[in-house]
Amino acid sequence: MPAERKKSASMDEKETSLSNKEKEFGERRPVSSRDRPKEDIRLGMKREMLKPPEDKKKKMEEEKRKKDEKEWKKKEDEKIKSEEEQKRKEEEEKQKLEEEEKKKQEEEMKLQQEEAAAKLKEKEEAHQLHQEAW
Secondary structure: OHHHHHHHHHHHHHHHHHHHHHHHHHHHOOOOOOOOOHHHHHHHHHHHHHOHHHHHHHHHHHHHHHHHHHHHHHHHHHHHHHHHHHHHHHHHHHHHHHHHHHHHHHHHHHHHHHHHHHHHHHHHHHHHHHHHHO
16 A cells, blocks of 8 residues: 555656646746636726726817817807908998988089079079060
8 A cells, every 4th residue: 555655646746746837838828818718808808998098088188179179260250250241231331321422412412503593594584574674
């Protein structure tokens, strides 16, 4: 029996030395994603998902800033357009008023000329009547 114990003890030593070698080899060898257990892959994905929020946050802030800039620019363009439209309407109204004023003045001058012509005609008629009376 002591011989059996020696054999089993020496076999145990061989097995432990083999398992130690496998462990060392396994530690040195890089583990591919196929060899990794699924849990490790999930943890890796979680880590990746935890890192990008800063990038996502920056990206979202950048997008928001761009959107705000775009809206601001659009509002400015609309404001400029409305101001130009207002100016144009004021100019049209001004021209309209000037034309109406000009027409009134022309009509007034025409009436004055007609009145002056009527007075002149009356004077001529009165003068003619006066001469006929002499």
